[in-house]
Amino acid sequence: MxxxxxxxxxxxxxxxxxxxxxxxxxxxxxxxxxxxxxxxxxxxxxxxxxxxxxxxxxxxxxxxxxxxxxxxxxxxxxxxxxxxxxxxxxxxxxxxxxxxxxxxxxxxxxxxxxxxxxxxxxxxxxxxxxxxxxxxxxxxxxxxxxxxxxxxxxxxxxxxxxxxxxHPEREIDGDIYERLDLRVVDAAAGVLELDRSLFVLNQIGTIQGGAQALLAEAAAHAMRPGLVATDMLVRYLSQVRSGPARSYGTVVRDATDHSVIDIRLVDAGDDERVLALMTVTLQRP
Incomplete structure (x- = not known):
């Protein structure tokens, strides 16, 4: 690699x-x-x-x-x-x-x-x-x-x-979100997809944890545009075998200055097996 x-x-x-x-x-x-x-x-x-x-x-x-x-x-x-x-x-x-x-x-x-x-x-x-x-x-x-x-x-x-x-350094096109080629399926529901490609794989063949975190962050931003993700709790449960990884969001709390959103990541190509459970807190900038 x-x-x-x-x-x-x-x-x-x-x-x-x-x-x-x-x-x-x-x-x-x-x-x-x-x-x-x-x-x-x-x-x-x-x-x-x-x-x-x-x-x-x-x-x-x-x-x-x-x-x-x-x-x-x-x-x-x-x-x-x-x-x-x-x-x-x-x-x-x-x-x-x-x-x-x-x-x-x-x-x-x-x-x-x-x-x-x-x-x-x-x-x-x-x-x-x-x-x-x-x-x-x-x-x-x-x-x-x-x-x-x-x-x-x-x-x-x-x-x-x-x-x-x-670490080997190269120029990458697109900002931290664009480079992953995330597909927005349903912004309001936080449904986005990330392909299992060499660009995001780690040493054990699954999507790197940081890339999964970026998927969850992007999903939370899609659900609550105008707010910015500041805190994250992640529980990785299984590896991506087929892909793409798909996110689903659930709003836990909406307040005047922040929101809390649960993000569930699944392997869309493997009967939506759960990959990770994440909680993202977003605040007003």
Missing amino acids: SGARTFTADFGLNTLLLDERRSVIRANLTDKLRSPAGGAALGFLVTAVDIVTSDPALVAGGGDWTATQDLSLHAVTAPKDGPLFVDANLVRVGKKTVVVSADVYDGHGREDLAGFAREIDGGAAGKPCGPTLAARGLVTFARLPRHAASHADLYTPGQWVGKVRG
């Missing part, structure tokens, strides 16, 4: 595994990756969190592969400047799951990963000219046999400690 054209190819991702329990990632914040309100798109943040938390999870897995099971991300403030940094820390290692926390920051022009980590450790977050906390998240990974993932032997995070790794 190295060098492949994927929907994350223009994120400008660089990661640094500081030690076996902690990893940080830097990502671009270009106009293509912004929400309608001008901040970082929620699905973009979820994607970066999903990627960086997998490094300490894989190390902790002791040879197992890991797959995202649950993910939550709650906004503190909308990152505007960039680049984005995510600080991922191992929380718990169990026999069947691994839990990793994630703090998302607006770097306000910073570039150096190790320098960012030192600033955070020194208490610079929130101080004048320091990184700004933008969101907090928690990710639970299921432990799987390593043979469940293709090219698993290329992923040896235990050997990456102290090394900055750049």
